[in-house]
Amino acid sequence: MKLEIDNRTPYLNDYYFQTLALLYFPGEKFRADDSGENFAYFLLEETDAQNHIFYSKVRLASGSAFAEAEWSGGYEPTIPMNDDFYAMNALGKAFLEAGRRLFGFGLPWGYITGLRPVKRAKYYLDRGYSAEQVMGLFERDYDVSFEKADLSVETALVQQKMLADIKPNDCGLYVSIPFCPTRCDYCSFVSYSNAKLFALIPDYLEKLMRDIAATGELIRRLGMRVRAIYIGGGTPSILEPDRINRLLGCISKNIEISENTEYTFEGGRPDTLNKAKLAAVKANGVKRMSINPQTTNDAVLERIGRKHSSAQFFKAAEEAFAFGFDTLNADLIAALPGDSAESFAKSLDDVIDLGFQNITVHTLSIKNAATIRFTEDGYYDPEGEFARNSVAYARKRLKEAGLSPYYLYRQKNTVGNAENTGYSVCGKENLYNVIMMEEHSTVFACGAGSITKLVSPSRSEILRHAYPKYPFEYLREEKGIGEDEAFAFFNRKEETV
Ligand code: SF4
Incomplete structure (x- = not known):
């Protein structure tokens, strides 16, 4: 499908716009010269940088049908978020509305993409929010349906118990x-x-x-x-x-x-x-x-x-x-x-x-x-x-x-x-x-295709080491993560693992 992105902000990369488009157009590939029947246009502008006020406009087309939606305003999240969050929110609101108008149905996971819902639910729970409050935040912050918010929170609560005795090492x-x-x-x-x-x-x-x-x-x-x-x-x-x-x-x-x-x-x-x-x-x-x-x-x-x-x-x-x-x-x-x-x-x-x-x-x-x-x-x-x-x-x-x-x-x-x-x-x-x-x-x-992920004790950083995907490549004596690299990663974060 063809995608036109007019991003006038320093937030979000093209890949984000693509993954957002896929929520209504699964399986599509993005080509500049595409003359197929699907098309998406995104405009994103920050009208007041200090207060994170945005204007967004999204136009979606499928065949001869098309729909457009705009959104403008600010947003006050319950807990501090990075700048991308505000931009995603502004873009997501217009995108969902354009999609609803064009296709006649909404998305159960709202505009969440590239974000692990359970990790986000745990993030809120770990900061003292009750299950009901977290569900409210999911619905409000990401337009997630009640059922999916409930699923995320229930899963997060089970995980909290499972992970309670897992130590940093x-x-x-x-x-x-x-x-x-x-x-x-x-x-x-x-x-x-x-x-x-x-x-x-x-x-x-x-x-x-x-x-x-x-x-x-x-x-x-x-x-x-x-x-x-x-x-x-x-x-x-x-x-x-x-x-x-x-x-x-x-x-x-x-x-x-x-x-x-x-x-x-x-x-x-x-x-x-x-x-x-x-x-x-x-x-x-x-x-x-x-x-x-x-x-x-x-x-x-x-x-x-x-x-x-x-x-x-x-x-x-x-x-x-x-x-x-x-x-x-x-x-x-x-x-x-x-x-x-x-x-x-x-x-x-x-x-x-x-x-x-x-x-x-x-x-x-x-x-x-x-x-x-x-x-x-x-x-x-x-x-x-x-x-x-x-x-x-x-x-x-x-x-x-x-x-x-x-x-x-x-x-x-x-x-x-x-x-x-x-x-x-x-x-x-x-x-x-x-x-x-x-x-x-x-x-x-x-083994081939596997990825080692070193997670820092505070879980703020991850170091990845991927083996080649194909067994014949792996057989060329590809080495795993090096000892020096692993020690450097953990020691940089804390004195002991
Ligand atoms: S091809 Fe192999 S890995 Fe893929 S679904 Fe079938 S059994 Fe599973």
Whole structure:
């Protein structure tokens, strides 16, 4: 789509304007010479810099229809905010009004973009505001709906409890296995999924284990303690039992694992699991597993190119429960093409009835060519009513089943601007997801596509170190974060970590 930005202020960059536009035009790409049917024009001006008084004007067009809205005025936030906040507020008001006029529907998350709602809710709660007050601030400051404000605050309250005993020197460890048996159509994750590239797995594991050993040594020298380990992908369970044993053996040798260490192995694709692999995972001390059907409707699985059956999921879940893992998680996706309200409700019932204590409900995101094809096939509803209804239903149904939201995140281009939410029975939450998503604690990462994030004790600064995305690049002896760099980062902030 074409975007025209007339930003007469020093606040907000072009990327912000783009992400804002995507709230009403998910999946669009921005090209100056675009002559497609979608268009957005933004004007932002600060008319009184001292008092943060702005004038904004937004014009949106889709095909021959267009709408325009203006906003002018100041805004007094309850707590001090940076200058960008005032500009976002002024722009957001006009944008939402223009969108409502053009499309006839509002946005449940208001104009929030590039901001973690739960982190913001915790920010207010930590400053002594009550849950009701925080909800009021969400509605007032960001035009967030009552339901989403309530979801954010409830999630933040659960997180407050989960994080109460996390110390500044507690950290997480992520281990990446970026290989999958086949590629699902909707996936934008970089992973290798063909037999020729699987030949890299032995070398990849050797390199990965060297990195885990070096990371374990660095964690010890920094005086940190690993509270959560997450082996994710890709599909870690693509590894054969002997390789699972070697990898997990390496982790046990190099990382201090105690009763308090959360230890998760992402099974991911049910078709890769069998009793021998589950036995290897269990024997090495893993307490939590994730087995992800996304839907239990076989026609939908086929439609999204996820090459396993619901029967394979039910079998893998039954076997995993029989092994007695402490916690089992299942992921579902709302608004999949070909799905229906009844079929989504059945998928939810299936994972609840199986006994999963931890269930994540994602929403389809329009990210790559394959998902854009979904929209062309007429499966994508721009208002996202199906997605919105699905996530609202999931919340209600999971609450009835005794599961509460404990982490949530939003992505660009998500159908209906809906969110991804992790639900859990009390005590079965996933700490890794929370410390990583909320950038609450340092997470060391090993493997292609993984990112180490050092979080300063005050959480005011983050140092990132990313490994290359592709395994073949990673194999070129790419180094992890250096010891000098890590010590310099922590020592710059405080005397001790
Ligand atoms: S199994 Fe997961 S990571 Fe692999 S292609 Fe499918 S969605 Fe992507």
